[in-house]
Amino acid sequence: MKNILSVCGMLTLICVSSFSQAHISPTASDIEDHDKDGMPDWWEHYFSDGRSEKLDPARDDSGEDPDGDSLLNIDEFRYGTHPFEKDTDEDSLDDGEEVHQHRTNPAIADTDGGGRPDGYEVTNGADPLSPGDDHSSVITASVSLRPGWNLISFPVSPPAVSIHEILAPISGSYSAVWSYRNGKWKLYDPDKPGLSDLTTMEAGWGYWINMKHSGMLTISGSAAPKSVDLEDGWNLVGYNSPHSQPVKNVLSSINGKYLSIWVFINGTWKAYDPLHPEFSDLTTMEPGYGYWINAGTRVCTWILP
Structure with missing residues (x-):
């Protein structure tokens, strides 16, 4: 045993000595x-x-x-x-x-x-x-998910935007995620990620997520941007606020520039018609839900109060 220790000690001494010598006096090839x-x-x-x-x-x-x-x-x-x-x-x-x-x-x-x-x-x-x-x-928000289709958005901006990373807490609990951006549908299939064209999830966008069973998605990040750009026609957007507010107040910055807004909550559609608010069953916008906004033929920027 002593012999082994002696040999190991000698080797260590030689290595340390060589290391020190190399740094004190670099070889020609180093410079x-x-x-x-x-x-x-x-x-x-x-x-x-x-x-x-x-x-x-x-x-x-x-x-x-x-x-x-x-x-x-x-x-x-x-x-x-x-x-x-x-x-x-x-x-x-x-x-x-x-x-x-x-x-x-x-x-x-x-x-x-x-x-x-x-x-x-x-x-x-x-x-x-x-x-x-x-x-x-850092702000933390939770989005409640029920079995079947859910129309959601993030009220905070996550530090990472990779869809795989964001949805890791509910991995195995969902079968598909869809988003509608710039007039085109995009899909993320967790079983075929390499064939999916939806690769990111960010505040400001709405997402359809199909859940196999109920779950809770918790997201931490910074305050979401106060503005969301709207294209002409239908926009699937997120509600970038952690607080519930009356629809009329939230959409005041685009008053007269949109035709209607729709949301899907607990398996039921609700709508707000700015020309006939008294007949609308959507009265409040809430964090965690995604919204369809029909901007008609206008391109505008929605700025939250």
Whole structure:
């Protein structure tokens, strides 16, 4: 046993010694830069081996930007980012955007270490350099789902928009999701995700979801945008508010610009006719439901109060 420990200890000592020596006195191959472009040959080779895109250690390509992220090759080297990937840390911000606009670290997804990716903070008005505000604007909402078809929307903006990720809490409980965008239907089939053309879910849109049995979908995120763009004709939109409000008040910004609004609640259709509100059975807009708005021939922007 002593012999084994002695051998292991000797090997460890040798490894540590070698590691330290390598960092104190780098070898010539570590600093070779044949084209004198400020990027060592080993770095250029590392990001070229096995790739169709290549850096050239025999040519000064330090001022080029092959991935189009507004960060030159020499800066990619200095910041430790990938010269052929626009978003090295996958935080939804291009490397150049992080360096030149937000002063965040393009190699670390959460620069301030507060728990939220830099891209999420920028999108939702938080400071990616201040960890204290990462969770200050987080809102949680729950959408109740009954067996069969449900017309829903999100009263908050989730940090991620991947439909698979958002619906993970009710995985196996639904059979299909439909959305109507820009005059076209889109479908997500959880059994055939690769053949589905509906890949995201966001605040501002309405969704038909077919449930196998009842469930509750809880979503956390930031405050949803106050405006929703409407195309001419029918729009399947979301109600971007966590509070119930009278229909007439909610739609005041598009008064005279829409023909009707419909909602599907507990298996029953309800409608609001702005010309005959006294005959309408839809009187209140509520969070969690999706709405059909007929804008007629007008293109307009619905701004919530």
